[in-house]
Amino acid sequence: MTGYAFLAETADSYSRLIAADSGGDIVSVICSDPERQPWDVALLGVFARRIGGARRVLDVGCGPGQMTALLAGLGVDAFGIDLAPGMVERARRDHPELRFEVGSMLDLDLPDASVDGILACYSIIHVPHELRPQVFAEFFRVLAPGGGLMLIFQVGDEVSRRTEAFGMPIAIDWYRQQPADLAELLRSAGFELSFQGVRAPENGEKTPHGYLIAVRPAAA
């Protein structure tokens, strides 16, 4: 794994948060809750249909694997990678039929052109803005030509560092995203944009949420 200090801090913080979770009290706050995020679920369905059945789809920054399981339920061959060993342990426990590995989106341990789809659901939000080109180059590398990428994220310009959550010391940086910036970075990485959307905050959320679907062009 690349040696940025923030990666170790993020991994350690998320592992400690998930270890302290009791019956979903922490997970439902720090991770996606499909019951409370119907837009995410609906657009994930569109994405899975765009990819097509039985194709390999990576859920990167998968957390406890609930969106990976949702993807698998939509018929694709989904697997998850997460920076935090504690998250991977929880995902394996909750979804023993699926495959989960520890890894970083900055440096994926996957061969070139080896997946047909990538979902990054509220996970690029922990990557410093200046490292997004590196992440999108990695996504482009591991996607097969014709493969699709879906990004889900909180919209805005705010950058913040959380040092406490649920009474525990943590060190996690959050970066809001502007869809237009992401679209430009994806185009620069070689992707073609196929969908861009923003929805209003729901259920007490603080910001609008954004969705981008992009495709690695099929080989000429």
Ligand SMILES: C[S@@+](CC[C@H](N)C(=O)[O-])C[C@H]1O[C@@H](n2cnc3c(N)ncnc32)[C@H](O)[C@@H]1O
């Ligand atoms: C807000 S949680 C979202 C988890 C899940 N995708 C969901 O929607 O519930 C962010 C997750 O991204 C992971 N993450 C953060 N930086 C990462 C990186 N560089 N590579 C892989 N995973 C990362 C964290 O460990 C954490 O599990």
